[in-house]
Amino acid sequence: MSIIYLLITVSVIVAVIFFIAFVYSVRRGQYDDTYTPSVRMLFDDELVKPAKKNPEIQSENNKIQ
Amino acid sequence: MENCYHCGDACRDTTIVRKDKFFCCQGCKMVFDILNENELTYYYDLESTPGKSPLEIAGRYDFLDNQPIIDQLLEFDEQDTQIVSFTIPHIHCSSCIWVLENLNKINPAIKTAQVNFPEKSIRITYNSSEVQLKELVLLLCRLGYEPNISLEDFNKKEKKIDRSLIYKLGIAGFAFGNIMFLSFPEYFEVDEFWLHQFKNMFRWLMFAFSLPVVFYSGRGYFESAYKGLRSGILNIDVPIAIGIAVLFLRSTLDIIMDWGTGFFDSLAGLVFFLLLGKFFQQKTYAFLSFERDYKSYFPIAVTQLMQEEDGESAFAKAKNLSTHEQQTPVYELKPGHRILIRNNELIPTDGILKEGTALIDYSFVTGEAVPVSKVLGDKIYAGGRQQAGVIEMEVTKAVEQSYLTQLWNNEVFSKNKATTFENLTDQISRRFTIGILSIAVVATIIWLFTNPFTAFNVFTAVLIVACPCAIALAAPFTLGNMLRIFGKHKLYLKESSVLEQMSHIDTVVFDKTGTLTTHRQNLISYEGINLTDEEQTVLTSTLRASNHPLSRALYDMLQDQGICTLDEFDEHTGSGITGSRGKISVKIGSPTFVGNQAQMNPSTNTQVHISSNDQYKGCYIFYNNYRDGMQQLFSNLNRTVQLVILSGDNNGEEAFLKTQLPANAILKFNQKPDDKLQFINRLQQEGKKVMMVGDGLNDAGALAQSNVGIAVSEDVNVFSPACDGIIDASKLMDLALFMNLSRRSIRIIKYAFVFSLFYNLIGLAFAVTGNLAPVVAAILMPLSSISIVVFTTISTYLIGRKITP
Numbered sequence: 001m002s003i004i005y006l007l008i009t010v011s012v013i014v015a016v017i018f019f020i021a022f023v024y025s026v027r028r029g030q031y032d033d034t035y036t037p038s039v040r041m042l043f044d045d046e047l048v049k050p051a052k053k054n055p056e057i058q059s060e061n062n063k064i065q
Numbered sequence: 066m067e068n069c070y071h072c073g074d075a076c077r078d079t080t081i082v083r084k085d086k087f088f089c090c091q092g093c094k095m096v097f098d099i100l101n102e103n104e105l106t107y108y109y110d111l112e113s114t115p116g117k118s119p120l121e122i123a124g125r126y127d128f129l130d131n132q133p134i135i136d137q138l139l140e141f142d143e144q145d146t147q148i149v150s151f152t153i154p155h156i157h158c159s160s161c162i163w164v165l166e167n168l169n170k171i172n173p174a175i176k177t178a179q180v181n182f183p184e185k186s187i188r189i190t191y192n193s194s195e196v197q198l199k200e201l202v203l204l205l206c207r208l209g210y211e212p213n214i215s216l217e218d219f220n221k222k223e224k225k226i227d228r229s230l231i232y233k234l235g236i237a238g239f240a241f242g243n244i245m246f247l248s249f250p251e252y253f254e255v256d257e258f259w260l261h262q263f264k265n266m267f268r269w270l271m272f273a274f275s276l277p278v279v280f281y282s283g284r285g286y287f288e289s290a291y292k293g294l295r296s297g298i299l300n301i302d303v304p305i306a307i308g309i310a311v312l313f314l315r316s317t318l319d320i321i322m323d324w325g326t327g328f329f330d331s332l333a334g335l336v337f338f339l340l341l342g343k344f345f346q347q348k349t350y351a352f353l354s355f356e357r358d359y360k361s362y363f364p365i366a367v368t369q370l371m372q373e374e375d376g377e378s379a380f381a382k383a384k385n386l387s388t389h390e391q392q393t394p395v396y397e398l399k400p401g402h403r404i405l406i407r408n409n410e411l412i413p414t415d416g417i418l419k420e421g422t423a424l425i426d427y428s429f430v431t432g433e434a435v436p437v438s439k440v441l442g443d444k445i446y447a448g449g450r451q452q453a454g455v456i457e458m459e460v461t462k463a464v465e466q467s468y469l470t471q472l473w474n475n476e477v478f479s480k481n482k483a484t485t486f487e488n489l490t491d492q493i494s495r496r497f498t499i500g501i502l503s504i505a506v507v508a509t510i511i512w513l514f515t516n517p518f519t520a521f522n523v524f525t526a527v528l529i530v531a532c533p534c535a536i537a538l539a540a541p542f543t544l545g546n547m548l549r550i551f552g553k554h555k556l557y558l559k560e561s562s563v564l565e566q567m568s569h570i571d572t573v574v575f576d577k578t579g580t581l582t583t584h585r586q587n588l589i590s591y592e593g594i595n596l597t598d599e600e601q602t603v604l605t606s607t608l609r610a611s612n613h614p615l616s617r618a619l620y621d622m623l624q625d626q627g628i629c630t631l632d633e634f635d636e637h638t639g640s641g642i643t644g645s646r647g648k649i650s651v652k653i654g655s656p657t658f659v660g661n662q663a664q665m666n667p668s669t670n671t672q673v674h675i676s677s678n679d680q681y682k683g684c685y686i687f688y689n690n691y692r693d694g695m696q697q698l699f700s701n702l703n704r705t706v707q708l709v710i711l712s713g714d715n716n717g718e719e720a721f722l723k724t725q726l727p728a729n730a731i732l733k734f735n736q737k738p739d740d741k742l743q744f745i746n747r748l749q750q751e752g753k754k755v756m757m758v759g760d761g762l763n764d765a766g767a768l769a770q771s772n773v774g775i776a777v778s779e780d781v782n783v784f785s786p787a788c789d790g791i792i793d794a795s796k797l798m799d800l801a802l803f804m805n806l807s808r809r810s811i812r813i814i815k816y817a818f819v820f821s822l823f824y825n826l827i828g829l830a831f832a833v834t835g836n837l838a839p840v841v842a843a844i845l846m847p848l849s850s851i852s853i854v855v856f857t858t859i860s861t862y863l864i865g866r867k868i869t870p
Binding site: 001004005008012015019022023026027031032033035036039040042043 | 159162163166179180181182183184228231232235236239243259262263266270
């Protein structure tokens with residue numbers, strides 16, 4: 001049953017690691033703006049664009065996408 | 066009529082067609098071209114008509130050539146990496162985020178650009194050896210995203226965001242979870258061999274977890290309780306601090322003496338719930354600022370005209386006084402300096418007009434929609450926006466001493482309102498704390514005679530269970546919820562204490578211009594001889610050609626009357642315009658310009674006079690346009706509060722206002738900014754709780770002095786003076802309802818107090834009988850907290866539904 005010492009130690013260490021991750025993310029300002037990233041993540045795919053095309057067709061394509 | 070592909074406005078005067086798309090002006094077309102060239106037309110696919118027509122920018126950002134000013138604006142400056150942040154009020158949709166974050170496609174010298182949407186700001190990293198800050202700003206302007214660079218940005222200190230509440234909450238939550246998990250085995254106390262073996266380790270681990278909760282997360286309560294006691298107030302933090310301290314000491318003693326497991330999980334849970342309430346109450350509107358003063362609207366620098374004295378002889382000096390322009394930070398302006406104000410620039414200080422014709426829009430200051438004309442030698446006051454071309458003026462006062470800005474020297478601006486107000490929770494807590502302490506003492510004395518050992522237990526148990534967790538949570542959750550509900554309906558309050566103050570208001574003071582009247586539209590009526598159809602057409606066409614704000618307003622009203630091509634058009638700055646076609650020639654402008662000496666209308670309203678073929682016809686009179694539903698608002702408010710109207714204007718509209726107002730309302734005219742402040746101060750000395758509703762910078766003093774200062778704003782993103790709350794102009798008519806709801810929320814808090822006292826009584830019953838086991842406390846305390854949260858959330862939701870969207 002002395003294994004419980006190890007188990008408790010490990011679980012506390014895991015908890016502390018998550019806690020440190022939390023503090024780190026707050027300090028980096030990751031929670032300062034919670035809205036913009038939710039919009040930004042929807043853009044990424046559209047950034048890659050076929051080179052020089054007729055802009056009208058281009059925008060038509062985008063609408064279909 | 067087509068709508069502009071870029072900005073969505075109707076293409077009225079000119080329609081530009083490009084690639085099958087319609088544009089209302091060259092500006093919009095140019096933005097489209099820039100985006101099209103750089104393959105950024107995805108901008109228009111994300112949202113339709115996301116753009117804004119770029120404004121004329123010539124010379125407006127010349128101050129960005131000035132290195133000391135740039136240094137003040139940059140957040141970071143090292144070799145080839147520069148970081149700058151701007152506030153851009155126009156940011157409003159996902160297209161905006163996308164195009165601004167792809168600025169590097171247009172100019173590769175921009176390394177990254179990151180938008181913070183709720184704050185409507187952008188942070189740009191760029192290389193100053195390849196692109197100057199000025200070019201960067203001009204690029205933003207050309208795209209229609211004009212950054213707001215004001216005096217406030219000057220000398221901007223490193224922004225310090227206080228995140229300590231999140232840390233405290235995180236630590237408390239972390240410890241709460243872990244302690245609960247460690248205390249579980251002993252709650253189901255079974256006489257078990259292994260449990261006895263590890264009991265001590267579990268207990269000391271719980272003790273270790275509780276240390277940061279008490280000494281870091283809970284520190285604020287001790288500090289606040291100490292401060293309260295020192296100033297002789299028994300605030301709610303006193304019983305909380307006692308509760309936390311007793312919980313910790315009793316639990317520590319319990320495990321040292323091996324009396325029991327202690328109350329560590331109740332302790333961590335208590336602190337966690339309390340901080341959660343605090344966090345919830347802290348609703349902030351990132352895009353709004355309640356602290357603005359004139360600095361947010363004033364430019365950083367103006368164009369100063371320097372006279373070069375390069376000639377050797379006095380004669381040369383007199384003849385060739387060549388001037389050159391220089392960008393001077395406004396703080397360095399001194400009386401005697403000559404400055405140049407371009408079209409659409411703000412006048413930073415008082416001065417005398419030396420050259421050009423001034424047409425100044427004081428809507429920021431007074432709320433008055435119609436611009437004021439000034440002629441050479443006239444005094445110009447700070448805060449106005451020049452509307453017609455370039456003017457030169459001589460500075461007569463330094464920026465801090467101008468008529469407008471010296472208002473901020475009043476001590477009312479350095480006072481913190483919140484500290485002078487005892488809130489409902491603290492009022493209750495005063496009696497509560499005394500009650501609890503006496504119960505604890507009485508119960509202990511009684512037990513001392515029967516069983517001295519239990520006496521200590523009872524004493525601590527009473528203090529633990531009576532810890533007013535639920536009471537402390539009632540107000541934050543109710544007010545926090547109402548704050549959100551109000552925010553959804555466009556009344557943005559600075560903090561929850563404002564809502565509580567609102568419920569006590571018995572006098573409401575309104576500003577007139579800009580608050581009861583609208584900024585945007587004027588009511589225009591015509592007085593005089595009727596014009597023939599032909600004359601109307603020529604008149605409309607002449608107005609169309611002019612850029613004067615009064616002409617634009619008149620044209621907007623008359624545009625349906627058809628237009629024709631004019632044979633002749635002439636603009637006489639400062640007096641009026643002329644236009645002719647065929648036999649008809651019209652003159653529009655001041656009475657002297659159109660040749661009307663006889664009939665001088667004594668009315669105080671703005672007028673535009675018309676004559677046709679040198680025969681006086683009549684004039685258009687601009688009236689203040691009162692908001693709809695004003696009378697209804699007044700009669701609703703009058704049921705509960707005294708109404709006052711303070712106006713900076715003359716009493717020209719007194720008769721009309723009297724018909725709108727209830728009989729007992731007070732009307733005051735010709736009130737200077739300082740008079741308004743003093744008037745409110747006098748009301749408060751009579752014991753009145755005053756709400757000020759105003760809009761312009763001239764109301765700033767009154768807003769700060771009043772118990773609750775509400776700024777009315779047509780566009781909450783753009784303008785509002787310092788205040789306790791900002792209300793969208795379209796919701797002003799619901800003010801009576803908002804006040805009613807604030808009173809109801811206070812009633813909810815009172816019910817919640819009764820509710821939580823009930824829990825406290827149950828707890829006390831356990832405590833005084835000496836039966837408070839840790840497991841009972843661990844169930845009772847979170848249960849009371851959660852039920853209070855549920856109760857307040859549901860009740861606020863129900864009363865919040867009363868507001869019609």
